[in-house]
Amino acid sequence: MKVVVCVKQIPDPADPGALDPESKTLVRDQKLILDESDSYGVEMALQLVDTAGEGSVHLVSMAPNNEVSGLRTALAMGAESATLVSDDALKGTDALGTAKVLAAAITRSEPDLVLAATESSDGYTGTVPEMVAELLGLPSVTFAKSIAIEGGAAKVQRQTEAGYDDVECPLPALVSVTAGVVEPRYPSFKGIMAAKSKPVDEVTVGDLGIDAGSVGWAGGGQEIVSVEEAPAREAGEVIEDEGDAHERIVAFLDELKVL
DSSP states (O other): OEEEEEOOEEEOTTSOOOBOTTTOSBOOOSOEEEOHHHHHHHHHHHHHHHHHTSOEEEEEEEOGGGOOHHHHHHHHHTOOEEEEEOOGGGTTOOHHHHHHHHHHHHHTTOOSEEEEESSOTTTOOOOHHHHHHHHHTOOEEEEEEEEEEETTEEEEEEEETTEEEEEEEESSEEEEEOTTSSOOOOOOHHHHHHHTTSOEEEEOTTTTTOOGGGSHHHHHTOOOOOOOOOOOOOOOOOOOOSSOHHHHHHHHHHHTTOO
16 A cells, blocks of 8 residues: 655744745745644554554645655655655646646655544644645545445545534545544664665656646736734723623723624
8 A cells, every 4th residue: 555645844833934035925945844634644644554554654745945855754654655846837826736747746655544633733724635636536535533344435524613523535545644643753873874775856847747837926926015914902991890791881882883
């Protein structure tokens, strides 16, 4: 069984972020780390392959400047190989453009199962996994808290507000995994050393057969006009009950047009 995991490499959340003054986007020219959200998908994939007794885990990532630091962390956990898509044309790519790139990279691996986080820690759109599934023509299950592979199908417990749903779909399929469902393993020293020699296939959008005009700022068709700090929260009004507090509260709600 071959499992592909979509992983994102992001700026370290522990460091203060910086915005590019021209594009008004997050600066990503420093060392990037593995998004914690994706570590759960990597661990889930490794466990599924261990349970199957055969197979491999392959990573797919899109990052600037041929950055592989985050990928090496996932490789040190136990993944066998990775594909990195890095191209200057990708700067400014929106969620749909990202999905197009990931889908094209995933196709090269011909996986039985694709895993992804529900959303990235620096984007929070929550839309990329579903877009990738649509582009690949695969059935998709979201918010998975557990996955089992039986008889050519994925049996998933899908997290809901009331508990979970039991869902089954044929393979190949794409499943997005919620954070905290498994305990990601820490890379061992042996794993870290082995990761340095594991293959990372670095490709461009041209290698994937994607028109550069369909990604980046041109493909997204959007522009960030300005970025401003959120206004400071103002102090609320304290109503002391002098026998008419209920009337003052009703009047306040009426001003807000809540009533």
